[in-house]
Amino acid sequence: SQTIHQWPATLVQPVGSPLSLECTVEGTSNPNLYWYRQAAGRGLQLLFYSVGIGQISSEVPQNLSASRPQDRQFILSSKKLLLSDSGFYLCAWSVGQGATDTQYFGPGTRLTVL
Amino acid sequence: QQQVKQSPQSLIVQKGGISIINCAYENTAFDYFPWYQQFPGKGPALLIAIRPDVSEKKEGRFTISFNKSAKQFSLHIMDSQPGDSATYFCAATYFGNEKLTFGTGTRLTIIP
Numbered sequence A: 001s002q003t004i005h006q007w008p009a010t011l012v013q014p015v016g017s018p019l020s021l022e023c024t025v026e027g028t029s030n031p032n033l034y035w036y037r038q039a040a041g042r043g044l045q046l047l048f049y050s051v052g053i054g055q056i057s058s059e060v061p062q063n064l065s066a067s068r069p070q071d072r073q074f075i076l077s078s079k080k081l082l083l084s085d086s087g088f089y090l091c092a093w094s095v096g097q098g099a100t101d102t103q104y105f106g107p108g109t110r111l112t113v114l
Numbered sequence B: 001q002q003q004v005k006q007s008p009q010s011l012i013v014q015k016g017g018i019s020i021i022n023c024a025y026e027n028t029a030f031d032y033f034p035w036y037q038q039f040p041g042k043g044p045a046l047l048i049a050i051r052p053d054v055s056e057k058k059e060g061r062f063t064i065s066f067n068k069s070a071k072q073f074s075l076h077i078m079d080s081q082p083g084d085s086a087t088y089f090c091a092a093t094y095f096g097n098e099k100l101t102f103g104t105g106t107r108l109t110i111i112p
Helices: none
Strands: A003-007 A010-013 A019-026 A032-038 A044-052 A055-058 A064-070 A073-078 A087-094 A109-113 B004-007 B010-014 B019-025 B033-038 B045-050 B056-059 B062-067 B072-077 B086-092 B106-111
Touching (some): A003 A087, A010 A019, A019 A032, A019 A087, A044 A073, A073 A087
Antiparallel strands (some): A003 A019, A064 A073, B004 B019, B086 B106
């Protein structure tokens, strides 16, 4: 069966510090991968998505970046965190032609920037 | 045109009652409308989905009603239970699109 892992589960970082969040998927090949951010009490904001290794599409450039070094690994990074980067970061995967296939979400990383 | 508008933002329903959440869209290319359920501290999970070739889809106590001409769809939860308390997101996309457009979410609370 397929599983998705995200770590860390929670993170508290000072403003200006770097960030690296990791997401890995098991049990499937060539998944579509997504990074979302959910601010407190808000909806889901798509940050990045990837349909293959090295293929990253950005929805919200800002100060975040994403990389996909391996087929089932998706990394979200920042060189310098802002207060506004606080939120609940969710990784998701799907297989198939695109978003009409079910997206399976990971457990999330709660990031607090102080 | 890519937006999906969801209402209400929050909803309180008594146990056993019917919970109704509404969504509206602009993009007539959308042809797939899923609903996701999210419990506190967890990632969302697909609850039920509909394509516009039918006006209604039912799975247990959950029903999606779809009105293509009005570009609206809604989630009905019959016999609402405390375990249904969660945030619900509607979404929309079309075949070949890699992205889901999510609504802003509805926090549903079922009270005894």
